Amino acid sequence: xxxxxxxxxxxxxxxxxxxxxxxxxxxxxxxxxxxxxxxxxxxxxxxxxxxxxxxxxxxxxxxxxxxxxxxxxxxxxxxxxxxxxxxxxxxxxxxxxxxxxxxxxxxxxxxxxxxxxxxxxxxxxxxxxxxxxxxxxxxxxxxxxxxxxxxxxxxxxxxxxxxxxxxxxxxxxxxxxxxxxxxxxxxxxxxxxxxxxxxxxxxxxxxxxxxxxxxxxxxxxxxxxxxxxxxxxxxxxxxxxxxxxxxxxxxxxxxxxxxxxxxxxxxxxxxxxxxxxxxxxxxxxxxxxxxxxxxxxxxxxxxxxxxxxxxxxxxxxxxxxxxxxxxxxxxxxxxxxxxxxxxxxxxxxxxxxxxxxxxxxxxxxxxxxxxxxxxxxxxxxxxxxxxxxxxxxxxxxxxxxxxxxxxxxxxxxxxxxxxxxxxxxxxxxxxxxxxxxxxxxxxxxxxxxxxxxxxxxxxxx
Amino acid sequence: xxxxxxxxxxxxxxxxxxxxxxxxxxxxxxxxxxxxxxxxxxxxxxxxxxxxxxxxxxxxxxxxxxxxxxxxxxxxxxxxxxxxxxxxxxxxxxxxxxxxxxxxxxxxxxxxxxxxxxxxxxxxxxxxxxxxxxxxxxxxxxxxxxxxxxxxxxxxxxxxxxxxxxxxxxxxxxxxxxxxxxxxxxxxxxxxxxxxxxxxxxxxxxxxxxxxxxxxxxxxxxxxxxxxxxxxxxxxxxxxxxxxxxxxxxxxxxxxxxxxxxxxxxxxxxxxxxxxxxxxxxxxxxxxxxxxxxxxxxxxxxxxxxxxxxxxxxxxxxxxxxxxxxxxxxxxxxxxxxxxxxxxxxxxxxxxxxxxxxxxxxxxxxxxxxxxxxxxxxxxxxxxxxxxxxxxxxxxxxxxxxxxxxxxxxxxxxxxxxxxxxxxxxxxxxxxxxxxxxx
Numbered sequence: 001x002x003x004x005x006x007x008x009x010x011x012x013x014x015x016x017x018x019x020x021x022x023x024x025x026x027x028x029x030x031x032x033x034x035x036x037x038x039x040x041x042x043x044x045x046x047x048x049x050x051x052x053x054x055x056x057x058x059x060x061x062x063x064x065x066x067x068x069x070x071x072x073x074x075x076x077x078x079x080x081x082x083x084x085x086x087x088x089x090x091x092x093x094x095x096x097x098x099x100x101x102x103x104x105x106x107x108x109x110x111x112x113x114x115x116x117x118x119x120x121x122x123x124x125x126x127x128x129x130x131x132x133x134x135x136x137x138x139x140x141x142x143x144x145x146x147x148x149x150x151x152x153x154x155x156x157x158x159x160x161x162x163x164x165x166x167x168x169x170x171x172x173x174x175x176x177x178x179x180x181x182x183x184x185x186x187x188x189x190x191x192x193x194x195x196x197x198x199x200x201x202x203x204x205x206x207x208x209x210x211x212x213x214x215x216x217x218x219x220x221x222x223x224x225x226x227x228x229x230x231x232x233x234x235x236x237x238x239x240x241x242x243x244x245x246x247x248x249x250x251x252x253x254x255x256x257x258x259x260x261x262x263x264x265x266x267x268x269x270x271x272x273x274x275x276x277x278x279x280x281x282x283x284x285x286x287x288x289x290x291x292x293x294x295x296x297x298x299x300x301x302x303x304x305x306x307x308x309x310x311x312x313x314x315x316x317x318x319x320x321x322x323x324x325x326x327x328x329x330x331x332x333x334x335x336x337x338x339x340x341x342x343x344x345x346x347x348x349x350x351x352x353x354x355x356x357x358x359x360x361x362x363x364x365x366x367x368x369x370x371x372x373x374x375x376x377x378x379x380x381x382x383x384x385x386x387x388x389x390x391x392x393x394x395x396x397x398x399x400x401x402x403x404x405x406x407x408x409x410x411x412x413x414x415x416x417x418x419x420x421x422x423x424x425x426x427x428x429x430x431x432x433x434x435x436x437x438x439x440x441x442x443x444x445x446x447x448x449x450x451x452x453x454x455x456x457x458x459x460x461x
Numbered sequence: 462x463x464x465x466x467x468x469x470x471x472x473x474x475x476x477x478x479x480x481x482x483x484x485x486x487x488x489x490x491x492x493x494x495x496x497x498x499x500x501x502x503x504x505x506x507x508x509x510x511x512x513x514x515x516x517x518x519x520x521x522x523x524x525x526x527x528x529x530x531x532x533x534x535x536x537x538x539x540x541x542x543x544x545x546x547x548x549x550x551x552x553x554x555x556x557x558x559x560x561x562x563x564x565x566x567x568x569x570x571x572x573x574x575x576x577x578x579x580x581x582x583x584x585x586x587x588x589x590x591x592x593x594x595x596x597x598x599x600x601x602x603x604x605x606x607x608x609x610x611x612x613x614x615x616x617x618x619x620x621x622x623x624x625x626x627x628x629x630x631x632x633x634x635x636x637x638x639x640x641x642x643x644x645x646x647x648x649x650x651x652x653x654x655x656x657x658x659x660x661x662x663x664x665x666x667x668x669x670x671x672x673x674x675x676x677x678x679x680x681x682x683x684x685x686x687x688x689x690x691x692x693x694x695x696x697x698x699x700x701x702x703x704x705x706x707x708x709x710x711x712x713x714x715x716x717x718x719x720x721x722x723x724x725x726x727x728x729x730x731x732x733x734x735x736x737x738x739x740x741x742x743x744x745x746x747x748x749x750x751x752x753x754x755x756x757x758x759x760x761x762x763x764x765x766x767x768x769x770x771x772x773x774x775x776x777x778x779x780x781x782x783x784x785x786x787x788x789x790x791x792x793x794x795x796x797x798x799x800x801x802x803x804x805x806x807x808x809x810x811x812x813x814x815x816x817x818x819x820x821x822x823x824x825x826x827x828x829x830x831x832x833x834x835x836x837x838x839x840x841x842x843x844x845x846x847x848x849x850x851x852x853x854x855x856x857x858x859x860x861x862x863x864x865x866x867x868x869x870x871x872x873x874x875x876x877x878x879x880x881x882x883x884x885x886x887x888x889x890x891x892x893x894x895x896x897x898x899x900x
Contacts (some may be wrong), residue, residue, distance in 0.1 A: 260848070262847070266882055280889060309881065415742055418714075418784050441533040450826075451823070451825075453742070454706075
């Protein structure tokens with residue numbers, strides 16, 4: 001009894017001893033975090049967004065969490081990046097460098113003038129790469145909103161669980177840092193970066209109406225989960241060479257589905273997992289290597305797929321195995337086809353042109369953004385990827401002439417005024433002519449939607 | 462209580478329908494139909510009961526009713542005659558496209574019990590005019606032998622419903638009579654008649670929440686379908702894969718004279734018309750040299766019916782205008798199939814399935830028509846525990862392709878005899894997953 005009390009007292013002294021240094025640690029480490037503001041320019045409006053980032057080097061390079069930017073937005077629509085220091089009311093301009101496929105991070109580089117005031121997170125890297133211990137006390141930084149000058153504040157918690165998802169991920173008892181911001185131990189060593197998708201949710205009863213409908217509030221400004229330092233520090237050099245993050249390794253096996261333990265047992269997979277390939281994409285490296293739909297991937301370069309929990313995580317594991325490699329590299333996949341095991345060496349290719357890279361043009365009088373038809377569209381629409389014709393309605397202005405005619409976002413425009421649309425340039429020219437012709441009262445579109453086509457009459461007057 | 466009510470109603474009818482002999486005869490030919498049918502939802506076999514109406518149309522006891530009243534799912538059909546006696550009946554055939562079914566009264570039973578019935582006669586539905594007085598006779602909400610009165614509100618109403626007859630398609634090949642005679646649930650399958658008691662339609666449906674918007678299948682269609690069902694037990698139609706749309710307002714754009722041609726809104730992928738090279742936006746000018754006019758929606762069902770009425774496998778010459786070009790295409794018709802395939806329940810697995818049809822496969826962009834669609838699972842049973850759910854398509858079991866219902870039934874029977882884990886390959890949207898059903 002006495003012994004336990006003594007130990008508790010001892011621990012308390014130890015913790016308080018560290019905590020006494022916290023103000024000093026805080027003052028330095030808060031220089032590793034910034035707020036980043038940018039504008040998203042769409043056809044009809046221009047909206048600011050704010051996210052948080054961590055400084056990774058002396059050149060003003062900052063990483064932002066994957067969800068900081070909506071994946072449907074193209075880099076050309078991103079404007080006016082600005083970087084604010086914690087507690088700062090003035091900003092410096094920054095440049096968007098692109099997104100890394102493996103980590104999902106967006107990279108931004110701040111202007112020279114602010115760089116001397118920032119300290120890279122690598123400064124606080126621990127001597128050993130040990131993971132935080134169970135129940136260890138950890139702390140991190142949160143940032144308030146723009147109206148409060150991004151004031152920094154302290155968050156503090158204890159480690160409740162560490163899992164492979166597939167990255168080693170620590171889950172704390174409660175919020176420990178703003179998403180994308182660093183977490184430290186009591187010695188001030190960098191432990192990891194807060195993830196963005198684990199905001200805690202609360203059920204609250206609204207006071208706005210008398211029936212008190214429950215509403216779920218998600219805390220998107222703070223996170224209780226972080227990826228450990230070993231999942232961060234080795235990847236800081238992956239600064240994209242261009243805004244599209246190319247080169248992008250491409251396998252072309254899509255719709256991967258995990259094998260659950262019961263199925264694993266049936267297939268005699270001991271202590272390992274597998275992933276079912278739903279589709280092998282036309283012309284892809286997987287197809288060239290002889291992979292077939294319904295093959296079960298069992299191993300990468302001879303290493304069996306690990307049993308990760310939940311089952312679903314194995315898919316992320318495989319995707320990362322592809323993303324961490326470069327086009328041209330060979331990936332040896334072992335698959336189960338029926339009851340036969342096969343080794344398929346796949347030479348990874350370069351990802352086909354992405355929808356975010358596709359050409360696009362907005363026609364205001366018609367109320368339509370036409371976008372180039374790319375490989376992914378053919379996959380979605382289940383048509384041969386060898387002849388990419390038509391354009392995609394990327395944006396249909398609400399209540400605009402095209403919308404009133406029944407055109408919807410993602411419709412496939414196959415003919416304009418009875419003329420087949422062969423490519424984006426031809427479509428843009430035709431739509432441009434129609435838009436410029438003030439006498440024009442209407443025109444006709446043939447569009448594909450799902451498995452069907454429809455003839456739409458767009459009235460301009 | 463009920464009997465008093467019916468008697469009172471009879472008096473009203475006799476006063477306003479001038480009590481013709483024809484009407485009385487018709488009234489005696491109208492029957493109530495009690496149906497017990499099996500459903501395969503939720504991974505179990507369940508029986509349900511419903512009530513509809515029908516009309517005896519021949520002296521040997523053939524009854525016309527709706528397909529949504531009596532379908533092949535019916536396990537017990539009983540008919541209440543004008544004498545209020547009940548006799549059993551069997552299904553001769555059904556046709557959900559026109560929402561019609563034909564039943565045969567059990568004549569041996571009629572004879573054994575010494576029962577009697579009369580039959581009604583068809584009138585000419587093509588001669589009807591808007592405003593003409595008509596009566597609906599049937600069993601609304603189980604109220605046997607109820608007559609309601611109204612007028613023909615429209616004699617050529619168009620509507621198609623993809624799931625209109627218990628999930629089956631209807632309305633592509635016929636127009637409908639619209640009436641304001643009250644048609645309530647239970648009236649289904651009863652006759653719509655003129656004042657002299659001639660059957661000019663079969664009451665089928667009303668708009669929910671609307672006032673007095675009822676619809677009936679015209680006698681011209683009913684007579685034809687009834688003949689076909691009595692002859693063959695089924696109606697076989699041809700399919701080429703054109704989805705039409707009224708040309709209204711598009712004539713200028715396509716440089717067409719008024720009342721010429723039908724707009725092709727869509728060509729089903731993989732259909733005969735698709736393989737022949739037709740596509741959406743084409744104008745169909747003539748079928749086998751017969752000019753078509755699809756300017757208004759009401760004109761579309763007869764055009765569709767003309768194509769559907771051709772023998773399966775017959776070549777059809779389609780004259781088509783595309784832009785300034787006109788060309789003829791020859792397509793060979795296929796047999797028309799419903800989206801909805803045959804259903805079954807695999808009880809030990811707690812799994813209800815429906816055969817994937819060619820049409821379903823086409824609609825859902827599946828590679829082929831193999832496999833069965835999961836339409837329900839019973840909680841706690843092997844299929845549910847393994848993670849299968851409604852909407853999955855089972856393509857293989859123990860690595861054997863499921864090409865028809867018999868295959869999966871045989872595998873289930875083997876499992877019942879000797880329960881052992883079973884490997885299931887199933888597809889949801891475009892994702893393929895494996896499952897193990899454990900005893």
